[in-house]
Amino acid sequence: MSNAVRPLIVGAGPAGIRAAQALVEAGLKPIVVDEAASGGGQIYRQRLAPDKRTPRDLYGSEASKATALHETFARIRDKIEYFPQTLVWNVRGTSADVAIDGRTRRLDFSHLILATGATDRIVPFHGWTIPGVFTLGGAQIALKSQGCAIGEQVVFLGSGPLLYLVAWQYVKAGARVAAVLDTAPFSAKLNLLRGLPSQPGVVLRGMRYVAELMARGIPVHFGVEPDRIEGEARVEGIVWRERGKERRLACDAVGYGFALRSETQLADLAGCRFVFDERDRAWRPERDMAGRTSVSGVYIAGDGAGIAGADAAELAGERASLALLEDAGYAVNRERVAVLERGLAGIQRFRDILEIAFPFPDKWAASVADDVLLCRCEEISVGQARAAMREQEVRELNRLKALTRVGMGRCQGRICACAAAEILADVHGQPLEAAGRLRAQPPIKPIPLGIAADGEAA
């Protein structure tokens, strides 16, 4: 039986590694393809070369989880077919096109587990393309993987648990944090207390981050409406409004983001049906509690299936593999399935609380100025997009892309599509889901010219 079962796992973060482990334990040899040089995903990303820092320095309170995950991946390394630094750029039926070492090849699979993760959710404002402005995730990678701060006087801005975590990690590493600017009011944070009974560790840790930042005299502002980042060749300052007043602070770097958005292009190419997720304010692949998508043999786990965080990703990766095994005729441990599903349900309930405590800035779309760049690849302004929406009756993202090039650039809408959908909803007074979602196009990321024509030899 196992000869016919040849699962492909895309992504080697918490979900992908736990999925691979469960398949290996059942006696299968899954293929694991990952863009990074080593396993861990973004949250537990490993350094390119070891240095003096300990796991505790790198991953803080999550050090034991990171270490356990890395050790698991090392242990199953010779029981899987592993392709690091490899991009799955297309999925067609039961084969995937991958780019590896400047060549393309085809990998055939019997089952597919997508564990493609997420990136920062971004909305633009004046100055967001100036050198020195990075996403919160980018600022964190600079520190964890590269041992660098994004500047000498860093402002962190946005909404989401990552805002305080990254600020705290910077302070711990010896960087100077000029301020933390939270777009949500302080009162929103009080909702976190409702999560205390179910997730005390997470809630108390979050409170500790804020308390420690304040104890070190780092200004933390709530209810911030960002106006602009100043500078040309590099960041010189940031201007925001707070309780009606304009405030300015000198800084040389800004890290910002508004929670996360799922990477869903491969699920789209695999033909998965999508549903609108109110909490994530985004379309995501439809899936059951086990991670089965609408396409037989295609499973999805982790933040690529809707944002739920790293702990949920580990559970969901294993759960998806158990579903795959069951569907392929293997006996699975029902008790383990129940444990995983209970864990996932608990985290989902806590996610509802987190969303209230770290809300999306829903006034942004109505207030953002026309001359702000919406699409940083094709350099299309908010005003150009609004004009097309109003004058040409554009109500949907793919139409907006065709008419204005928003989402047509190298990032393929990863950075601008969320913001464009919010503006569509605002301009037309329509629900967010009516904006639809950008159709995925292979290759899902830029690959060297000519590579796509380079044979199909697998």
Next chain:
Amino acid sequence: MALLKRLARHELPPISFTLNGTVCTGRVGDTVLTAILTQADQLRLSDFSGSPRAGFCQMGACQDCWVMTSDGERIRACSTALEPGMNLRTFAEQRS
């Protein structure tokens, strides 16, 4: 001028590379993005307005950090490891 500030990894061995014709030093384990932005404050100029860019997401999603090598190859700086002898350019790269 440098955009990024090194806080750790000072102990790792140096790697020589060339940036816009000048010999520079990075560290083992650096990405190309880190190696350049600890010496300079931009990676490229944007395709249409020619405004300076220095990457954004650092995780291979935004595609904002592409730099040119001297032989015309385009590499994504955030996901490419620095190698000895790399010859990199961050000059104008306007789309023709």
